[in-house]
Each structure stands twice: as C-alpha cells, then as structure tokens.
Amino acid sequence: MQVLIVDGDLDAASSLAQTLQRNGYNTTEAATGSRALEIYGEADLILLDLELPDIDGLEVCRIIRSACDTAVIAFAQGRSELDRVLGLQAGADDCLDKPYGARELLARIEAVTRRVGFGDSDTKSRKGTRRRSVSLGPLRIDGVAREVRLNGELIEMTRKEFDLLHHLASRPGKIATREELMAEVWGVRSSHGMDARASRTIDTHVSALRGKLGSTGWIVAIRGVGFRFGHG
Template identity: 35%
Template sequence: MSPLSKGRVLVVDDDVDLAQLLERYLLRADLDITVRHDGNAAVDAVNDFKPDVMVLDLGLPGIDGIEVCRQVRSFSNCHVLMLTARDDEVDKIVGLSVGADDYVTKPFSPREVVARVQAMLRRAQTQPAPGPTNPPSSDKSLTVGDLKVDLATRDVLLREEIVLLTRTEFELLALLATHPHQVISRRQMVESVWATAWTGDPHLVDVHIGRIRKKLGDDASSPRFIRTVRGVGYRMGDG
C-alpha cells in the first residue's frame, strides 16, 4: 500500500446493521471500504478488491469465517481482524490458527475496531509483504543455525528455501531474531508487534508462535530456533 493511498478495508458480517455501522466509522477514518455479507462473496472480494485489512465475522452463511480465512491465506497476505460472537477460547484459537492476525470479541466499540484496523494499516504501510522478492541483504540478515531472517526484504530462508510467513508471523520472528538469547515476554510481543495494550490473553501470541514453529519444522519439545520460557514468553537460540 502506498503511503499516499487510502487503506482498503473489507468488512464481512452477515449482520447488515453492524456491517453498516462499521462502514460508517471506517469511512470517517478516510478509508476505502467494501462490505460483504457471506463467506463466498468475501473470498471473491479479496480477489477483486485486494484489501489491506479484512474485518471478518466468524459466523457467516455459505462458508464460515474460519474457511474464508483458510482460503484467503492461500493467495493473500492481507491483515485479518476476526470478530467473534462470544468470549470463546475455541473460536479465538481456531481463527488465529488458520491465519487471522488479531481478534475482537462482540460486543465491541466500533472505535476499537477502527483503532485496530489503523494499527494494521500502519504496519502494512511501513513494512512490505514477506516473500521471495529480492536476494537477501547480508548487512540486514540475521542467522540462527540454518535459518536466515532478512529484515530488508522480509524473506525467511530455511536451508536456503523460502518459508512463507504472514506479516504478523514475520514480525514476531524478526523480534525474536533481533534479540537473540533474550527472553521476550508475551506482553512485550503484543505491544511491539500489534501496537496495542496487553489484555492478558496468551492465545494471541502462542497460536502465532505455534504456526511459525510448524512452518519451520521446529519441535516445541526439542526446539532448534524458538524456545518457550514458561510463564513468561519466548526466546531465540540456546543462550
């Protein structure tokens, strides 16, 4: 997204009144908004509209929000803010595990949603999408064993093979890699990566770390890269 362009936001909710309310608040924030009310239309809209952020309700007709997120993650790296109908741990874990970046639990303040979306857009503006774009920049590359994290190109290579991470996954991995052997608490991770206050919910960090480990083939019980510090957070390396 160009720093001079409007952020593109796709709102997906089958509650028409709620979707229109969010649309009004997001329009006031000078954002480019598209609204859809079912899962299949949402997937098509991501293809056509190419949003920077998708605000996605989990309970949708057609295909539900979980399946929408799973399908979207196969071709788009847009940020996904999911809306859960209740304070349900299963909803949060499943949504995050298929590639959502953050969540808000209903009932919520529309201003909170706008604030979360704007934080995601700031991240999208300042940091290009990860992926096989340019050769690694040696002066900005971090190496942990056979893992390389390039901060300039936002590429991650494991044994010289590209590992595709979402924006949030890359930012978490880069945070750990730039502080080798240092314990980073969950609170520090949330405040650094999500630019929001820590709510005390470990799922937001833990599920993303689990996804990173899976993509790196890193066994949590015998890790090569990311180690768990129980009750605190995570660290990179052995020291």
C-alpha cells in the first residue's frame, strides 16, 4: 500500500514514514498542501496534518475528496473538537489528535482501509460482483490478486491505476467517457459536468499507466470523449 504523508514538520513526517515502512507500507512525503495536491493521485491512503504552511488542511481534504475516494486520515494538534468534526465533514475517513501512539495509528489505518474496501474486498466492484481477470496479448490483469503482468513481469501499480486499467481492459473496444471513469473508478458523480481538476486527475493516471506499461498504445485517447483500451 502506498501512503502519502502530508506534514509541514519534516522531522515528524520522516519519523512517521520510518514507522510505516517497518510495518510494510510504502511512503511518500509532501511538506505542503500544494505539493500534496500534485501527487495525491498515486496514494492508496493519505495521512493529512490539518496544520500546513501554505493551504489549510481542511481545504486540501475537501479538494482531494471532491476528486477521488482515496482514504484520508487527518491529524489535529491542539485544535478543538469542532476542528475534528470539520475534518470529518471535509471528507476525512478518520481524525486523530496529535500526539498519537504508533499502535493506535496502525490500528486506525487497518480499520479505515478495511472500511473503504482496500485489500481483499477490492476484488469486488462497487456493485458487489467479483472482478474478473483479463488477458490481452502479453498483458494479464488478475482481478482477484490485483496484479498486472506484462510479458510475465509484475508491474507495480497504485489502487486507482489498477482500477482504471481494469475498467478499460474489461471493455475492449468500448469508449469510456471521462464522466464514466470518474464515477466508476473514483466514485465521484456530478450533475454539473467534469471540472478541470477531475479531468487532470484522470490524465495523470492515464499518463502514469502508459509509462508503466511502456507504450501509449494500451490506452487510446478519443479526443473530446474519453479513452478506450488498445493493444500496446
């Protein structure tokens, strides 16, 4: 699991990263809200300090939640109960007071990821049907193990990258609109059309997938409409 740590206190972020790494997590760090908003799409879980040097953490949380359903655990230090409530209302899945114990944090991470469906339950779609595996030429997408292999080589992917690739590959030849991808992969539905930030989120993930698969041919852009799966 890829965890993004968003904290302006570099020492605290480094210490937290070491703790998580010892417990089997991969970590990335962002010292500002603006940096977090650039890279949050690669994370499976976001640990967000509400006290940031540039952007209020509540606003960062709201922006992330408006674009995707990635799990967020917020941290409040010396803030009132109202601030913690506002954190939850902004979209955080949980909110802890600082300082906190490592064991409590790890337990909260397990509880949140279990609740949002990361792990074994991720082998099911939002409708509860089991994800099927897809094989197309040298590419195999294992919907149960959530693994992608190209020419037999395992390709590391984030949760959202896998979900996006699986969604497209499960419908070869069918064009998926941006609105469809945002709704089915990120769980965000809007009656007001696609905003620029959501569109950039999709483009970022498509670009990352093309890079990892080594070809733009696997995901074909249909100008003004969306994307379809290709043949590498």
